[in-house]
Amino acid sequence: MKLVVAVVQGKDAEGLMTALRQGSYRATQINSSGGFLRENNVTIITGVNDAQVPDVFRLIRENCYTRTQYVNPLLPIMEPGEFYMPSPVEVQVGGATVFVLPIVRYERIMAAAAGGIGVSAGD
Ligand code: 2BA
Numbered sequence: 435m436k437l438v439v440a441v442v443q444g445k446d447a448e449g450l451m452t453a454l455r456q457g458s459y460r461a462t463q464i465n466s467s468g469g470f471l472r473e474n475n476v477t478i479i480t481g482v483n484d485a486q487v488p489d490v491f492r493l494i495r496e497n498c499y500t501r502t503q504y505v506n507p508l509l510p511i512m513e514p515g516e517f518y519m520p521s522p523v524e525v526q527v528g529g530a531t532v533f534v535l536p537i538v539r540y541e542r543i544m545a546a547a548a549g550g551i552g553v554s555a556g557d
Pocket of ligand 1: 441467468469470471472473475525526527528529530531
């Protein structure tokens with residue numbers, strides 16, 4: 435079994451989650467942000483059988499697109515009187531950054547709450 439961790443752009447997350455759901459994959463999405471651009475992105479984690487990894491990659495490829503973004507570089511250290519005109523730098527972001535990790539153990543723990551299923555004493 436493998437854990438596929440995909441960092442995707444926010445604009446692509448809903449489409450990928452829908453495609454995973456339609457493929458009967460269980461997935462969790464976590465709001466995250468990139469260390470470089472500091473923009474919101476989404477980290478999607480899904481635990482799958484080894485044989486399903488290529489199909490998950492197919493869904494990621496079909497739903498996540500590369501986009502161009504512009505970043506303002508940090509100001510350099512300047513001497514008094516020097517003038518610096520910042521010009522945005524072009525970076526290519528995504529489709530997706532994907533990590534595949536081995537899963538040592540996977541368990542879904544299903545236990546009923548004490549005193550009933552999801553009903554508190556006051557209800
Ligand atoms: P960010 O860190 O915000 O990076 C956004 C984009 O900026 C990157 O796109 C890349 O094109 C550029 N970039 C990042 N660091 C750079 C640097 N030191 N110098 C020049 N350009 C740089 P992607 O490579 O497609 O990455 C998209 C997002 O995926 C990243 O957002 C980050 O959240 C995640 N990511 C990428 N590589 C990762 C890694 N090795 N570990 C963990 N997360 C990663």
